[in-house]
Amino acid sequence: xxxxxxxxxxDYSKEDYLRIMDMAADFEENPNQTxxxxxxxxxxxxxxxxxxxxxxxxxxxxxxxxIVGFSDSGSSxxxxxxxxxDTIRMxxxxxxxxxxxxxxxxxxxxxxxxxxxxxxNAGDGANQHPTQTLLDMYxxxxxxxxxxxxxxxxxxxxxxxxxxxxxLMALSQFENPIFNFIAPEELQMPEEYKxxxxxxxxxxxEHLEFTNIISEADIVYMTxxxxxxxxxxxxxxxxxxxxxxxxxxxxxxxxxMRILHPLPRVNEIATDVDQNEKAYYFQxxxxxxxxxxxxxxxxxxxx
Amino acid sequence: MxxxxxxxxxxxxxxxxxTVIDHIPxxxxxxxxxxLELDKTTNMITFGTNLDSGKxxxxxxxxxxxxxxxxxxxxxxxxxxxxxxLNIIRDYEVVEKKVVEVPDxxxxxxxxxxxxxxxxxxxxxxxFSVISKEPITLKCRYCEKITHENQMVIR
Numbered sequence: 001x002x003x004x005x006x007x008x009x010x011d012y013s014k015e016d017y018l019r020i021m022d023m024a025a026d027f028e029e030n031p032n033q034t035x036x037x038x039x040x041x042x043x044x045x046x047x048x049x050x051x052x053x054x055x056x057x058x059x060x061x062x063x064x065x066x067i068v069g070f071s072d073s074g075s076s077x078x079x080x081x082x083x084x085x086d087t088i089r090m091x092x093x094x095x096x097x098x099x100x101x102x103x104x105x106x107x108x109x110x111x112x113x114x115x116x117x118x119x120x121n122a123g124d125g126a127n128q129h130p131t132q133t134l135l136d137m138y139x140x141x142x143x144x145x146x147x148x149x150x151x152x153x154x155x156x157x158x159x160x161x162x163x164x165x166x167x168l169m170a171l172s173q174f175e176n177p178i179f180n181f182i183a184p185e186e187l188q189m190p191e192e193y194k195x196x197x198x199x200x201x202x203x204x205x206e207h208l209e210f211t212n213i214i215s216e217a218d219i220v221y222m223t224x225x226x227x228x229x230x231x232x233x234x235x236x237x238x239x240x241x242x243x244x245x246x247x248x249x250x251x252x253x254x255x256x257m258r259i260l261h262p263l264p265r266v267n268e269i270a271t272d273v274d275q276n277e278k279a280y281y282f283q284x285x286x287x288x289x290x291x292x293x294x295x296x297x298x299x300x301x302x303x
Numbered sequence: 304m305x306x307x308x309x310x311x312x313x314x315x316x317x318x319x320x321x322t323v324i325d326h327i328p329x330x331x332x333x334x335x336x337x338x339l340e341l342d343k344t345t346n347m348i349t350f351g352t353n354l355d356s357g358k359x360x361x362x363x364x365x366x367x368x369x370x371x372x373x374x375x376x377x378x379x380x381x382x383x384x385x386x387x388x389l390n391i392i393r394d395y396e397v398v399e400k401k402v403v404e405v406p407d408x409x410x411x412x413x414x415x416x417x418x419x420x421x422x423x424x425x426x427x428x429x430x431f432s433v434i435s436k437e438p439i440t441l442k443c444r445y446c447e448k449i450t451h452e453n454q455m456v457i458r
């Protein structure tokens with residue numbers, strides 16, 4: 001049987017997504033299931049990512065597994081000039097599973113080729129971060145009870161935001177989604193994703209602002225608009241307040257509407273939104289642990 | 304008489320056994336030599352470049368004695384010499400003609416255009432799926448980014 005790596009969100013089928021969702025719900029009900037007892041998981045973080053690492057390590061601990069690894073490349077043999085190839089070859093002799101974060105794009109696919117044990121991609125540069133997508137999906141399913149017929153608003157940096165790209169690809173596997181893309185001119189959804197949606201016959205709309213249309217949304221997925229993404233700083237000054245979500249904008253939104261954000265947030269969601277029951281981003285982060293427990297189980301065929 | 308004229312026009316001398324690769328764009332000549340590893344062969348090779356051609360303003364031609372190529376090998380040059388034609392020569396006669404075809408996968412040869420791709424940081428053989436053949440568009444197996452024809456750099 002081939003090894004069950006998770007490198008790109010498109011490595012999973014619709015059935016895999018649904019299986020992960022079922023398992024995540026089961027882990028949420030009972031997070032401490034000692035399925036990893038006697039197993040060693042390598043947590044290789046070649047660049048720091050506190051949130052992702054803690055979420056994975058919490059999941060592993062709750063499942064009774066042991067962790068070896070490092071939290072940034074400064075404390076690993078990479079600082080001595082070891083190649084990724086050699087690091088992975090070595091670690092895959094020790095551990096039963098590798099969770100890896102790396103700044104270079106494509107590093108995860110390469111690691112999976114080199115490794116004899118399954119590799120879970122915890123982010124490879126700007127390329128893929130599939131476990132984030134699966135926890136986003138779990139959050140959507142929990143709050144909407146379905147993946148079908150949803151109106152998804154994606155707001156902010158849609159050009160460089162890998163989380164929105166992967167989520168778009170995953171949700172496109174389900175029935176009749178509608179996407180609304182809200183972004184400044186310079187940060188709009190790349191053409192390749194729009195071509196993908198057109199080919200699948202999926203409806204999408206592009207807007208420069210969203211105050212007047214937010215009432216249609218089932219999910220509002222916020223992302224950070226970073227100043228350094230703009231070639232012209234004047235452009236940033238012009239748009240920086242357009243993509244901020246404020247509590248006053250939520251008055252006429254649907255009762256089932258929920259706000260998601262991959263975190264960390266800077267100022268794109270005003271703090272007055274936090275008290276609103278439609279703010280879901282902190283529960284979303286909590287769901288990450290259950291989703292990752294499910295992903296680990298799937299990779300190692302534990303359930 | 305006619306035969307005599309034809310011989311006069313030959314700017315690169317004829318071979319008795321081997322392969323003639325014609326219609327190579329002049330600027331791609333040395334990349335073709337490198338991709339086919341002709342720089343490592345001990346067979347006799349003659350080549351001409353900046354020759355007049357009806358189809359290409361400047362073409363190059365390579366004649367390799369006593370060497371024949373598998374289709375998979377020859378298709379590797381399709382990325383840089385898409386209109387190349389091969390004549391298989393036996394006893395001074397053309398016994399077979401072949402054209403090159405852009406393959407569905409490209410392994411090695413091309414560098415990924417994405418500077419942040421792992422293949423540009425470590426000694427890894429690149430691998431692309433060909434998502435369009437005209438113009439050539441390659442998708443990296445690793446970083447999933449696109450390299451367009453006008454961005455292609457031969458490794």
